[in-house]
Amino acid sequence: MDRSTDGRDRMTATTTATTATTATTATTATTTNAAPRVAEDLNGALRALFDDDPHLYLLGEDIADPYGGAFKVTKGLTGEHPERVLATPLSEGAIVGMAGGLALCGESAIAEIMFGDFATLCFDPLVNFAAKSVSMYGHRVPMRLVVRCPVGGNRGYGPTHSQSPQKHFIGVPGLSLFEMSPLHDNHTVLTHMLSLGEPCVFFEDKTLYARRMVTGRAVDDLFEVRYLGGAGRWAEVGVAGEEGGDCLLIAAGGMVHRALGAMRELLLEDEICCRLLVPSRLHPFDTGPPVAAFTDGAHIAVVEEGAAGGTWGSEVAARLHDELWGRLRRPVGLVSSRDSVIPAAPHLERQVLVQQDTIRDAVRRAVR
Secondary structure (H helix, E strand, O other): OOOOHHHHHHHHHHHHHHHHHHOOOOOOHHHOOOOOEHHHHHHHHHHHHHHHOOOEEEEEOOOOOOOOOOOOOOOOHHHHOOOOEEEOOOOHHHHHHHHHHHHHOOOEEEEEOOOHHHHHHHHHHHHHHHHHHOOOOOOOOOOOEEEEEEEOOOOOOOOOOOOOOHHHHOOOOOOEEEEOOOOOOHHHHHHHHHHOOOOEEEEEEHHHOOOEOOOOOEOOOOEEEEEEOOOOOEEEEEEOOOOOOOEEEEEOOOHHHHHHHHHHHHHHHHOOOEEEEEEOEEEOOOOHHHHHHOOOOOEEEEEEEEEOOOOHHHHHHHHHHHHOOOOOOOOOEEEEEOOOOOOOOHHHHHHHOOOHHHHHHHHHHHHO
C-alpha cells in the first residue's frame, strides 16, 4: 500500500468508516455506554501516565492534534504536553531509536508504530540496542521503553497493514511482550510495563479499539470474568458458577471476542463447556495459571491470529505439554490463520484469518 500522504488520507477514511461499523451493542450493564471504548481507555491511561511522570515522552507519526493518531489514541495529548508528545517523520527506525536513547538516558518513552507491520523496520534499534542495553554494560541499566503496535486484520487493510507479527519478537532476552485486551485495565498494564525497567512491546489488535471495556465481573449474560494474580495479569472467563469444563482456551487480545462467541455456540448447541484464559503478558510466559486452571482430561487449545510456525502459540503449547504430560488425553491444539498473505477483500480476508467458527470447529473436532 502507498505510504504517502494521499495513501494515508484514504486509509484514515477507511479507519473512520470501519470504526463506526464495528462498534458492537452490549448485552449487559457491564458493557453499556457507561463503559469506555478500548481506545478511550487507552487514551485515558496515557493521560494519567503523563500526569504522574514528568519524564515521560511519547513519539510517533501523526500523533499530534488535531489528527491525534491513526486510531485517535493520542488525541488531546499534545495540547496538554506539547513539549513531550512529539510527532515524528515517517521512520520507524528513527522513532524507536530516539525512544531507546531517551530510555538509556533515564527518561521514560512510549513509541507508537502506526501499523505494527512496520515494527520490522525498527527491529535493529529495538532488538539489538534497546533490549541488549539492559544488561550488556556490566550492570543493569533500566530501560523504560514501551513500543505500541496496532496489529491484526479484519479491517480490510490488505497484506501489509493487517499482520500479527508477535512471533518475530518471541524469545529475545531483555524484551517483554504484552497484548491489549478489553478485560485488562490499560493504565495498570502500561504502568507495569514501565516499572519493569526493560523494553516492552504492546500489541493492540485494531478490532478492539471501538469495542467497550469490561468493567465489572459480568462479561455478558452468560460469562463472567475473574482475575488471577491481579487485574494486570491473567483474566479467566467462564460460565458463572461452573468449574472445570471440556476445553481450556488460551487466547490474547483480539481473539477474546471470537473465542467467547465460539464458547457460546459450543455450550448452547453442543453442550461443550469451555473456559478462556487471557494473558496480559505474552512473553516471558507464566505457565502457572493455565496449569492451575487445567482439569484432567480437558482439551487445551491455544488461539492466535498469526500464521502457524514458530509462534507464541506453539511456544505456549510446548511448555504446557511438558508440564501437563500424563494429564492430557490429546496434544495441545493450535488454532492459527492460514499460511497466506492477508487479502484486502473482506470475504477473502475472513477465509484466511481465524474467526469465531474456526475456533468452534477446532474445539468440536478435538473434543468429539
